[in-house]
Structure formats: structure tokens, C-alpha cells
Amino acid sequence: MDLAVITFSKLIEDAILTAVPAVGFAMLFNVPRGALMHCALGGALGHVLRLCLHQGAGMPIEWATLAAASVVSGVGVYWARAWRAHPKVFTVAAMIPMVPGVYAFTALLALIEIDRHGFTIDLMRTAVDNGLKALFIVTALAVGLAMPGLLYYRRRPVV
């Protein structure tokens, strides 16, 4: 993969374009008003970090997602303490911009196409490639979010 040069303006644009969906979906999940700011910051931080690691440093997208989700989750623990709520209340909404929606839909639609038109190797390749990407990215998101609990808090509660 070619390593892209990431300019500062590109980072700012990426941060804004992901902070808005984080807040939008946080409202869909009825995150309390006071925590919406955390969702926005977490969403922007996570996606910008993933952009840098994936496109800037050439890390595979799954590992970049895992690292970004872990960092957001770590920051989320601090916010959770200050705000007296479980970190998942706002970290899950912050993950939404990184959720592999297009991959998941493409994989499922390719499977449906196989059903409609019969098996072709191209359709199968589309389905498997996209489906695996979606599966591993979601796993990376969830494991990344669980990272503070798995490594540091273990059996103790965060809040």
C-alpha cells in the first residue's frame, strides 16, 4: 500500500467529519447531553489516530483500529471517573465512525447476488473479502474498547 502524506488540514477535516457522526449516533443511543462532548472528542480522536496509523504508517486497518479503539477506551476511563458513568456510555458512540458499515453491506449484498445469479468467483471474492474485513474490524473495536479492563482493571470495576 502506498503511504499517504497526511497534511494538517486533512487531519482537521477528518476530525470534524467524524466528530459529527459520533454525536449524531450518540443522540440515537440517548447518551446524556453532558457526555456528548466526550463522544465527539473520542470519535475524532479514534478516527484520526486510525487514519494516521493506517494511511500514514501503513499499519493494516484491523490493527490500526485496535490501537485507536484502545486509546479512546483509555481516555474514556478518565472521563468515566469524572462523569460517574460507565465508559461504554460514550466510548461506543465514539467507535461508530470506525464501524465497517460499507464492508458489511457489500458482503451481504454480494451473498444475495450469488443467490440471484449463481456462483461466480468474483462475487464470492467480494463477499469473503468484505465480510472478513467487517468481522475483524468489529472485533478490533470491541477488543480495543475492552483493553483497559483486560489489561489493567481485570476484576475491579472502572466506575
Add this chain to the structure above:
Amino acid sequence: MAAATLTEAEQLEVTRVCAQTSLLLLQHGAESALVESVSRRLGLALGVDAVEIALMANGITLATLCGDRSRTAVRRNQDRGINMHVVTEVQRTLLLAEAGRLDLAGVSRQLGAIKPVRYNRWLVSFMIGLSCACFARLALVSRGIQDDYGTPLLTFVASAVAMHLRQWLATFQFNPLINFAAAAFVATSIAAQGVLHRWVANPKFAMSACVLLFVPGFPLINAVSDMVKGFINTGISRGFIALLLLLASCAGILLAMTIWNTWTWL
């Protein structure tokens, strides 16, 4: 056997309160590890010796132990939709009880007063529209297309309308699968007009971005979290619900693409 510290009536009330707590959390989209730990901590804070809890997708079994007495409660779980406000309020009730600032009656009163408040429907539709427009813009920018603002606008209209429809249908108590399929059909139909009438430069991106509001991100992440933390049962059922919702949305997308004959996805 250790002497019970609570009377039988008190223990029954603690059991009821703990069951209510875990039910509230499970109904409003908390992950299983949180449901278990909050109910257990609440029971201990209210004076029972132990709380044992078994979670299933559509029910909970919870027992409190006090001396040599055990009281069990079973509750049916119906999904009420993700509501982090409820989860926060339950957690804060627990923290107050642990700090000794709420007694049993206080906890019971506070839990009973929790209302699943929601944001204004129009505001949510607007914000979700905006979110999907951002996703469309993000997809365009990542492919080096900088000066296309029509595609995000089309995405905004399609997904805001679809989100509003989804919320409106939800008020009629339809099965969420039907809501998702119908709303995905409408979203794709609106975006497909952009393809048919060449309203915007890159309608393909609007077609894919306008249905991103149907990706059940929360259940998907919860499913994996549950399984990582050992709650394989609830994890699998949440994962399947998410998969079914995705498939229902696919049905809507497919129907719309067939009717308008715009095959942009593959």
C-alpha cells in the same frame, strides 16, 4: 451457618430491586458484564451476602443469598432500544447506594423514577442525516474528490427522511426488522433518484452512505464484548440480532435497487 443480617421481607425487596436493576440495564443495551457487576454490587451494598445472576437473551434469573436463605427472581426481558441515559442513571443509583447515601427504600424510589428519556425526534433525524452526509464526504475525500458537495447533500436528505420514517414506524410497535427494511428501501430510493436524474456528480457514494444509519454498531460491538468477557450466550444472540437487522436492511436496499434499476453497490 452465618446469621442473616436482613429480615426475610427486606431480602425479598433487595431481590426485587436487583432484578429490576439488571432488567433495566439489559433492556436498554448495556453489555452483560456491566449488567452482572452492577446488580451484584447493588445487592452487596444493600446488605445481602451474595448475588448470583444468570443472563439470557430474553430473560434473567437472579438469586440473593442472605445467611442460609436464598431468594430467586426471574424476569422476562424485552428489548426497549438502546438508551444510555437509563444506563447512566442506574449506575449513579448504584454509586449512591455504595457510598451509603441511599438506603433500600431510596434505591427502590430512585430506580422507579428513571424514565427512558429520548432526544427530540426531529433533532435526531437531522443529526443522523448530517452524520451520513459526513460519511459520504469522508468516502469522497478518501478517494481524492474534494469539490463535490451535492453528494453529501443528497445523502443528508435520504438518510434524514429514512431516520424519521424509522422513528415514526417504531411508535407503532412494529418489529425492528420491518422498520429497518422499510426505511432502507426509502433511503435507497431517494439516493437512486440522484443516479437516475444525474443530480449529483458521484451518486454511488450517496447510495452507500445513506444506509449507514442501519448498521447496528452498538449491538455488534456489544456482541463481541460479551463473547470476549465470557458471556457467549448473550453475545451470540446479540450478534444474530445485529446480523438480522443488517439482512433486513439489505432486503430494503435490494428491493429499491431492483425497482429503480440502479445497481451501484457491486
